[in-house]
Amino acid sequence: MRKSSVFFIYLAVNLALLLLLSIHALIAVKDSGAGLSVKSDLVKRLGLADLCLFSEARYARHLSLSDFNTPFQDHPMSLEHFPSGSMVGPPDHLKRKAVR
């Protein structure tokens, strides 16, 4: 078989896969309603404010509730010592200048 044919087949297969994945994404998003509302219902019922992604440190577990001092409550010289701190920075509302 011609080399260019092999390449075109490779491209075609990939494009087909990409198309399939796009369709998958569309369908999955459409069907996500139920799953999402389970979570949002729980959020509403329990008054939750954060996703449970990083349970190792308080200020990462409840990211939106943390303030600049919270990391230092864990450790006085708290240069970042939790791995999650290297992934999530302080929330935006802390970085804005406070309105006096």
Place this chain on the structure above:
Amino acid sequence: MIELTDIKKVFNAGRPNEFTAVEEVSLSLDSGKVTVLKGPSGSGKTTLLGIIGCMARPTSGRIHLTGPLMQGMAFAPKGAPAEVTSLPERFLTEIRRRAFGFIFQQFNLIRGITVLENVMLPAYPMGDDFKSLRERATRILKDFNLSGKLSSRIEWLSGGEAQRVAISRALINDPAVIIADEPTAHLDTKLSAEFMDIVKRLKGEGKTVIIASHDPIVFDSPIIDRVVEMRDGRISGEHIRS
């Protein structure tokens, strides 16, 4: 038929190393004949070959092509000579592809790819049907006894085989004119003689052959119809064999 009128080629014009390779060359080359450009190195043979084969434009002068050479060229009026020096590059390349086949002194085959692909390469940009192109190339290589070497890499060929591949490549577009630049420079006597046999065969097929050489095996060969002597960029003499 190829008609050259007052061809001049200057390199590096206007600069301190300005150099006139070819000057006042007028030549008529008949179809179906074998012509040799004879002369020492630096005589302008190679440059002239390039100009004849539409590979390079002359600094001044005219080139007219007529006859079967121009068959199939959309812009050539039937029968009338076409002047090519003023054509845009695209047309010139088209003429060169269809009408001329080149055999280089160093063969200049592309390493790392197969014999078959090397022979097919000149025709790639022409968008010909791949299958028929491959058949054509296979057929030509068969004629040169290279059927067993189709998938071989160039690096694995002997001198003689490489020479035949180079010739096959020159023939892929079935050109009317074959141009060879010092074809026997790197060949021994036996292979040089084989080369001349091939030239004889090509002549028998009606092709025009132009060779630049200072090898006696070439210009003393009985196949040659005409020897044009060159010196310092000019034609210094001519012998016509009947």
Place this chain on the structure above:
Amino acid sequence: MGRLDKQRNIIDFTLSSLMRRKARNIALMLVYTLVVFVLASVMFFAQAIKKEASIILKDSPEIIVQRLVAGRQALVPEDYIEGIGKIRGVQSVAGRYWGYYFDPVAGANFTLMVTDNGPAIGKIRVGKGVLRSIRASEGDILPLKNYVGEWIVFRIDGSLSSESELVSSDLIMISENDFRKVFDMPKGHYTDLVLDVRNSRERAVIAQKIKDIYPDTRPIIRDEILRTYDSIFNWRSGILLVIMSAALLAFIIFAWDKASGLSAEEKKEIGILKAIGWETSDIIFMKFWEGAVISLSSFMAGIILAYYHVFFASSSLFEPVLKGWSVLYPDFRLTPFIDGAQVTTLFFLTVLPYTVATIVPSWRAATVDPDSVMR
């Protein structure tokens, strides 16, 4: 058709040419694909989490009021409730009990919460992550160590759904009395307060008023909660910056290798091609395909693998990184919220520079005179 055939022929030669250095080019493609894979995985994951957070947290409390003493989060006295309740626009104020519990046996942090309609005394309801950390199931017991070092045994009489793990994985629902038994929560104090306001547009104003009345409080409004997760996994955050820089460096190295010009052999080859009848444009096309074959192939493979990785394999390769030191990690399947613009940007970032870096240095060589090989 002639033009298409011509391109096909050129691609044939380009592929033959690339295969001359098979090992090198395959290695290049693998690394290229890997870089795209990592970038795209990060991109898909971050975008999906952000979108999901924005949807799920839509109904988070309108205002949460914390209290800070000496820079530390402190308990809120109950008379704050009355004072805040008097602010115009506040519909309801309620105190909450919740806190963190570190389980030494499992080595995991849990969040204990008291809510209305919570479990009965002696019973707890836990998130699935808790069950995994303590290797238990519903009906088993979980002893919690309280503030004086006593162990209090609780029975797990329910669990929060697996579907909700992203928000509930580490939760332990407990009754108020039991909360006080575990933690030394003084009477008349709460962990924080939650507010409902009449008009959502007044949130910021009300928050300011709260601060005016009680300067030691820190109100957080729903908009801020939502925006927290808008900027999660931003390119500026530590580890992501490292990943992005590494990827960028990789691409620069790829492109550099190409952009540093052609070798003498490559130039000679172009000369030969021109001599046998290839035009300048044909050479340029060939160089284009040389770059495009590698970058296109790698890009598509990388994206497909990344999609599979994030949305079918739950970003398993990222888990060790995301988990960090946590023992507990939620088990969740992300919904494929994809931002097409991001994919397009990644495409232009990966495919374009490499392809350009392959073409541009060849421009000069491609314009060489056809007779140059003869001289």
